[in-house]
Amino acid sequence: MLARKSLKTQFIITFVLILTLSLAATAVTYLAALRAFSLLQYKRIYTANHFERQVPQLEETIRQLGAAVLADDAILARLIPSEGFTYQVVDGYGGFLYGTETENIIGSSEELYTRINTTISHEGKFVRVIPLFSGRSLQGAVALVYKLTPYIPRAQDRLWLIPLGYLVILSPFIFIVVFTYIFARRFAKSIGEPVNMLIEASHKVQVQDLDFTIDYQADNELGRLCRAFDEMKEALKKSLLAQWQAQQQHQEIVAALAHDLKTPFTIIQSYAQALLGTADHGSKAQKYLQVIADNARRGGQLVQEMLYAAELEVSQPSIPTGFDLPAFLKDKLEVYRGMGEEKNIYVQLESAPEEELSSVRLDQGKLGRI
Structure with missing residues (x-):
């Protein structure tokens, strides 16, 4: 059982389990995402090269139209799809004429001549520069702009497919957090059981209740700590028991001694009082008897105090x-x-x-x- 192993072993096994399960769950998630993507492809999701595959046909049509598109912006508006594409029409000097792409792509005639019939990258987008000829004379060009990213045509599908995509991408981190929380709770529980036992045992020792055992058997650091605490408790119990027995014997001896002394002092005081009544007034005998009676009374009082002290030691506080x-x-x-x-x-x-x-x-x- 994992909880009975050493803390170092528990930590290593827990760490390995977190990584292994996170990787396995991530792999399953990615496979499921790929399967879902293959099912939704061309239905709800367009692949990244969906618009790029349309470029050759559009380019061929634009080449056939030639310089006619320079004067009539409605031609390209009907020809080029509004979703996934923007375009820009320039004259032979690279000057902007019209189009849905307003950022300047070609700035001069030299740049126009170097970029025609090429596909360039521009601010994260791809641009296909299609020349427009009138006969053999270059009259301008059409810059067809598109992206190589998956595309979701329907707005309602974007509401759940895009968050789902981010969730799939972040799934490794999510699984690490989830499995770390699960195994951390288990690890804390395995440590908390003996720790709570030790806390409860310390409270019992505090109130001098030593009739308990710590029932935690494990060959690890916490198990050895619990056994050491139990051994300390047994040693303390023996020491306190010996101390209590010695104290009880002392109290019994004091009480017995006080009781034994009380009787002779009482007898001495009684006889001294009796003799005082028969002795001559002012004689030495009366004086001596008075001293004996007074000291016997004082001794009796001391014995009474000894009995009272012994009673206080053995009695519970009232x-x-x-x-x-x-x-x-x-x-x-x-x-x-x-x-x-x-x-x-x-x-x-x-x-x-x-x-x-x-x-x-x-x-x-x-x-x-x-």
């Missing part, structure tokens, strides 16, 4: 939701006021209006830990 923030603040105010009364501290709440606080979206659980 989505803020709407809740009654004014009621939450009032509850907290009562708690802080109770704590402040023991030390003669008055706590007061200052906040924005309740209608503004009602639209706040927060994580209530995390806010409660502050």
Whole structure:
């Protein structure tokens, strides 16, 4: 299959196919055009030498008429066909007398003598110079002008035959453009399939989705690129898996350690508080017990923070939701006021209006830990 070959081979084969098919299609088109031309010849299309073949008969008639045509322009008007021919009558000095060809062809008597009985080329046309004698004296000449090109006599046929002729002439270039477009699309499709796979795979890697395979088997540059990308993905998957496992083990160790430390700190704090109630006021024992209780409480708080940190690492980010923030603040105010009364501290709440606080979206659980 062409799409599985190397890019260089694909390009060469595509180029050869474009040229081969273009040449074949052009050959078929030219053969069909020749066949159509042979069928239309002398019916709708005259050959290039159609008017040239009429020249000998016209020349013979003009020679027989001789100098009589110099004075009567109606003779040649009736004799020479209006389609395909123009003519010009000159006197013995090469001067223009009359005719349908107005451009100067013969300018002097010397030029007239050198050009009689010859066919010359004049501005893309052919001119047959026919002498006019009166006896043996040269009185003038008729310049019969025609072209050697195919001729379409009917105007309605020209509307489609002429564009068709140009289309046939330009057919090689048209076929090259058409086949180039067709094979370029196929070539782009063969390249686009693995490229799109790689783009999709890169997007999956970006979101850490490594459970996929690139199913493109080809012994070419793109196939090797896809296999290399797949191997890179597998290596990355193993690396991330090892990293995730190590991180999970670390989190489990931290959580277990924090949990194990929380119990002894709680016990120490409880016993210290109990002993404080029985110790003499102002004694060293009470002082030492207070230090033990304070540090046990501080240690418990540190353990609680360790548990909270471990929880943050393993938990998914929470989505803020709407809740009654004014009621939450009032509850907290009562708690802080109770704590402040023991030390003669008055706590007061200052906040924005309740209608503004009602639209706040927060994580209530995390806010409660502050």
